[in-house]
Amino acid sequence: MSPTLLVVAKAPVAGFAKTRIGMERGHQQAAEIAAASLLDTLATATDVGWPVVVAMTGDLTRAARREEIEAALEGTRVVPQHGDGLGERLARAHLDADAGHGVVQVGMDTPQVTIDDYLQAWRLMTDGLPVVGPASDGGWWLLGVRRGSDAAALADVAMSRPDTADRTVEALGGRVETLRTLTDLDSWADVVAVASVLPGSHLSAAVTEVAA
Numbered sequence: 001m002s003p004t005l006l007v008v009a010k011a012p013v014a015g016f017a018k019t020r021i022g023m024e025r026g027h028q029q030a031a032e033i034a035a036a037s038l039l040d041t042l043a044t045a046t047d048v049g050w051p052v053v054v055a056m057t058g059d060l061t062r063a064a065r066r067e068e069i070e071a072a073l074e075g076t077r078v079v080p081q082h083g084d085g086l087g088e089r090l091a092r093a094h095l096d097a098d099a100g101h102g103v104v105q106v107g108m109d110t111p112q113v114t115i116d117d118y119l120q121a122w123r124l125m126t127d128g129l130p131v132v133g134p135a136s137d138g139g140w141w142l143l144g145v146r147r148g149s150d151a152a153a154l155a156d157v158a159m160s161r162p163d164t165a166d167r168t169v170e171a172l173g174g175r176v177e178t179l180r181t182l183t184d185l186d187s188w189a190d191v192v193a194v195a196s197v198l199p200g201s202h203l204s205a206a207v208t209e210v211a212a
Contacts, residue, residue, distance in 0.1 A: 002050040003102035003122060003144070008081070008093055009038055010108065011058025012065070024188045028064070029210045033191055035065040036206035040111035040198065042072040048118045050104075055093035057081040086159040090143075091151050098148025104131075105151075109184040110141040111203050112194050117142070117179060124177035132169060133179035138162035141182050 010017045012034035014027040022030035045052050054076050063069055079096045083089040094103050104121050106113055113133075121131045121144045130150060133142030138161065145151050153171035158164065169176050185191050195207040 001101040003104050003125070004097045004099050005045050005048055005050045005052045005118065006093060006097040006103050006105040007041060007045055007052065007054045007076075008090060008105060008107050009041075009054055009056050010034070011056060011060045011063045012038060012069070013058055013062045014064070016058055018185070020186060021188055021191065025210055031064040032206050032210060033185065033203070034108070035063065035069060036202035037111045037185055038108040039065065039068060039072055039202040041106065041108045041113070042069075042076070043202075044111075044113060044115060045106070045118075046072075046075060048115050050118075051099060052076040053093075053097040054078045055081050055089070055096065057089070083155070085155075087157045088155040090159075091154040094145065094148040094151035094154075096148075102144065102146045103148050103151070104142065104144040106133075106142050107184075109186075110135070110182045110194075111185075111201065112182060112198055113141065121179060124179075127177065129175055129177050130172045131177045131179065132165060132172075134165045134181045136181055136183045137186060138166075139164040139184065140168060141184065142179060143168070 012031045014031040017034040018030035081089040083092050097103050124131045125144045131144035132140050135141045157167045157171050183190050195204045198204050
């Protein structure tokens, strides 16, 4: 039985998504980048062939590329995020997504994740340990757990810190399987770097338009 693939996403609304990039390139341009990243993430996620749950925050009716995103969400189950902080929202999203066969969770900030990354995470999860994909900024881009309740520890982990991945591993009991390290889309330089390895992607096209 396959796990549920959980995508945690923020509606790509100007001034709401990717605000750091918005300060560099403009908030509408940042929303376009966020939308492109979400579209690429959803395309890969749905191609894996597992059930996909999208935990969404924000108003999709105001999102950049709204119609494309709504079309990409067809065939997925969309649930609202709920909780006081990011850690609590992530923990609750795992519970919402769990169908009894494990949960593999990603965000929308690493569109370079491949089908092989997801399959490797699932293979490692069969040994019983959680799986973490570390990010170059000290966070993480993937978390795989055998039960949604195993992610409850995230509620007490400080997010968006240089040691978030280390704190997450500690909260999960100290023993995890590890995937390759990837770069999140935190800055314009990150966006350009990631887009360069994704020719033909939504992100690559959006970078070309924003740069112009």
